[in-house]
Amino acid sequence: MPRTFTDDRTLLLDVFRDVVARACGEDAFALHERTVELARAARGGDDSAVGTLADLVGGLDVGRAEVLVRTLTRWFQLINLAEDNDRIRRLRDREARQAPEPRRGSLRDAIERLRAEGVGDGRLERLLGQAEVRLVLTAHPTEARRRTTIEKLARVFRVLRDLDERPGVSTDDDARRRLAPTIQELWASDELRAVSPTVLDEVRANLVWFVTTLAAEVPEVYRDLEEAVGPEVAVPSLLSFGSWIGGDRDGNPNVTPDVTLEALDLMREQCLRFVELRVELLAGRVSISERVSGPAHGLDRLLAEGEEHFPALAQRLAELNPEEPYRRAFTFLRERVRATRRGEPGGYAEPAELLADLRQADASLREGSGALTAAGDLHDVLRQVEVFGFHFARLDIREHAGRHRAALDEILSRLQVRDGYADTGDDERLDLLSELIADRRPLIPEDISGFSEDTRTVVQTFRAVRDALAGRHRGALRSYVVSGTEGPADLLEVLLLMKEAGLSKPGGEDAVLRIVPLFEAAETLRDAAATMDACLRRDVYRTALRAVGDEQEVMIGYSDSNKDAGYVASGWSTYQAQIRVADVLRSHGASWLFFHGRGGSLGRGGGPSNTAILALPAGTVEGRLKVTEQGEVLAAKYMVAEVAHRELELTTSATLVAAVQQPPGDGDERAARHERVMARMADRSEEVYRDLVHGDPDFVAFFTAVTPIDEISRLRLGSRPAKRRADGGIEALRAIPWVFSWTQSRIVLPAWYGLGTALEEARAEAGLDVLRTMEREWPFFAGLISNAEMALAKADLAIARRYVDLWDDEAPRERIWGRIVEEFERTERELLLVADEDRLLDRVPVLQASIDRRNPFVDPLSFLQVELLRRLKRNGDAAEDDALGRVSLLTINGIAGGLRNTG
DSSP: OOOOHHHHHHHHHHHHHHHHHHHHOHHHHHHHHHHHHHHHHHHTTOHHHHHHHHHHHHTOOHHHHHHHHHHHHHHHHHHHHHHHHHHHHHHHHHHHHHTTSOOTTSHHHHHHHHHHTTOOHHHHHHHHHHOEEEEEEEOOSOOOSOHHHHHHHHHHHHHHHHHHHSTTTSOHHHHHHHHHHHHHHHHHSOSSOSSOOOHHHHHHHHHHHIIIIIHHHHHHHHHHHHHHHOTTSOOOOOEEEEEOTTTBOTTOTTOOHHHHHHHHHHHHHHHHHHHHHHHHHHHHHOOOOHHHHOOOTTOHHHHHHHHHHOHHHHHHHHHHOTTOHHHHHHHHHHHHHHHHHHTOTTOOSSHHHHHHHHHHHHHHHHHTTOHHHIIIIIHHHHHHHHHHTTTSSEEOEEEEHHHHHHHHHHHHHHTTSOTTGGGSOHHHHHHHHHHHHHOSSOOSOSOOTTSOHHHHHHHHHHHHHHHHHHTTTTTSOOEEEEETOOSHHHHHHHHHHHHHHTSSOGGGTTOOSEEEEEEOSHHHHHTHHHHHHHHHTSHHHHHHHHHTTSEEEEEEEOHHHHHHHOHHHHHHHHHHHHHHHHHHHHHTTOEEEEEEEOOSSGGGTOSOHHHHHHTSOTTSOTTEEEEEEETHHHHHHHSSHHHHHHHHHHHHHHHHHHTTOOOOOTTOHHHHHHHHHHHHHHHHHHHHHHHHHTTOTTHHHHHHHHSOHHHHHTSOOSSSOSBSSTTOOTTTBOHHHHHHHHHHTTOOGGGTTTHHHHHHHHHHHHOHHHHHHHHHHOHHHHHHHHHHHHHHHHOOHHHHHHHHTTOOOHHHHHHHHHHHHHHHHHHHHHHHHHHTOSSTTTTOHHHHHHHHHHHHHHHHHHHHHHHHHHHHHHOOOHHHHHHHHHHHHHHHHHHHHHHTOOO
16 A cells, blocks of 8 residues: 555654653653644644643743654654655656646646647747746755754655655665654754854755756756657757855855855866766766777767876776777777866866767767767766866856946045046946956956055956966856846946956956846836846947857846835735846847746745746746746755756746747736726725835834844854845844744735735725735735645744734833734735635645644644743843754754644
């Protein structure tokens, strides 16, 4: 009989109970079970259980509280694995039941949908030729778990998979034997980091995903696509990866020019080690003998170059493998990769050279009698080198526009070119920048020691990029992201700094970097199209754009616009900005690639990837998509091979399907009406949101008092600080800790506040039928509704009230809390009406059941966190404060794991 989720849960619980009992005694797990029992009773409506749970938690000393937090947290981590394993079962069961129908969201499903839209082989090949799907892995501090924890959980998961994949070989008794030591290691390991990770620590952690899962799954995704399109359609390299770790310096003083170069060195070293092993595999396996299969044609160049570069090796191979030319050729290629890694003579200058050699060997095999051999491991190695190059991912550079402006202000003043540049009007600044970019004379001297440290760092960053591209890291950097972009001068300033560093010639000729504006705040999103139009009207910028393929990369941010204007207005402004920017670029004859800065949480543009992609404005994707993968999302998507494969195929297939979506025509009154309703909703929701978050004078004090923001800032989640400016308020707080804090307190305010009022008034003005039609027919609106519904399902006002009571200032507390409760209840009521549900998530029973299953375990952690925060506020003993603070940090990890959402 097939295994079930219940089987896995029972197995894990048995082993976990034994591990905890051995370490802490039977009482420890009895306490765990008692708190869960009370929480479950409270969820069932037993009011007395609420008081009993609060009293029980309030009576725990710090030591017992820590043990309880740890049992709840570790159990979440284990139950998450059981849910992931069950997801794989459902995927495989669905695929088996639907055969010969393709699995929904698969690449075969995507290709069949394209063909149903009339896309023939020729158009399909053109679409694939222009397609690009780039996933950018970042180190945004939302992964609360340590790397050692993730590695141990991966080992546990492997045991669970073996029970499904090797029935009769792997038994429950065998699984218990294998699980026990790993779960004991997990229990005995500290969940908190002793120190904050460095940038290079984050680089190393990021590279794990490539080595453990992505390297193996990427070729499989390509095989799926090749099978789906058939042998008549060529499949080029369209899936690739990027990284911000070591390149994102916006607000992170730890990312220096030297650190960027060190990050690139580390990426290159690890990737080349991987490539070397893969090519060595070919040398060991492709043992085709000329005596058996006849002469191998087309290998002369590879063999001759190998003999020239490595004569001693050539002599040894001639003695050992005289009749095995492919084994000799691949051994030479392996040696060249090794020389590349070591910086020795005979190495490759760039991945294209290795690809040319591999393709030559591939052509030789196919021309002879080795076509099946070529379609095996060599096919996969070719795909891996195409996708990963020599660095696994391209590193993006990011800096804030204000840093560039301040640096140029100092440079121009010091060199007596222009005083007060930063305060100059927009048109005058653009004229000056255009003139300086076109000028063949250098502006910035080679010796910059006389400038301030901030200015030197800005200039040195561009020079470090130049040196990297000219040296060992050719092709490893392509995009320079300008956060805080407000107008065209912000982009021309980067072009000027590029020209001064030798990254472009005067006038923008031969520019080697894409200049990527990041439009994120509500006002900049509204002005994005005008900003791009003004840039493209400048000859120097247009010339630079042509140098990088006449493709403008534009980053759309979701975090700051949400923090600034609220969930609904943020979603609508990003949607409109893409349409308007695409129209402008189209009018200038340029192509585009939108880079979506999505977070893991619903309040920062998160949600299912394929749903989010299909909800993008029709006509703006065109098969090209770049998107960030952040924090806890990385482990959720890429720790497990089967899940990684599914996520890659969902993202790729949705991007291809979105390429043929057509925007509504000018005469489509139904679509126009829906957009008018949405625009009114966005305006109204922004008014409601801003009136509370920015308009109430006590809101910052409320936020600080009722969320664990101070503790989150101490959690050492990442290498960069929680605030862009230490002295700033909410406007300076990064979006990640902003959302993380609201999630911890179970309010999840950024993912829904303002939506209820907007829906209520839209229902009164347009009618419920119109809203239901919008939700049924418009993917953007459906995504907006479903993400908010999930956020409300994970929120809990009864638990949140306990956090609210931490603030002693009653009058403003009750005023603000009353508004939040009123809007929450309104939002829930309106969502249920639009979705035609009796209860949130009725249409997604698997997710609904998961939340129901988790709540009795999350609730005690919330009770504990509130109790610990209360003790910290009133306690005066420094030593006890340290102990209390440590346990409160553990509750943050536990709640994050239980909700499967952080920032």
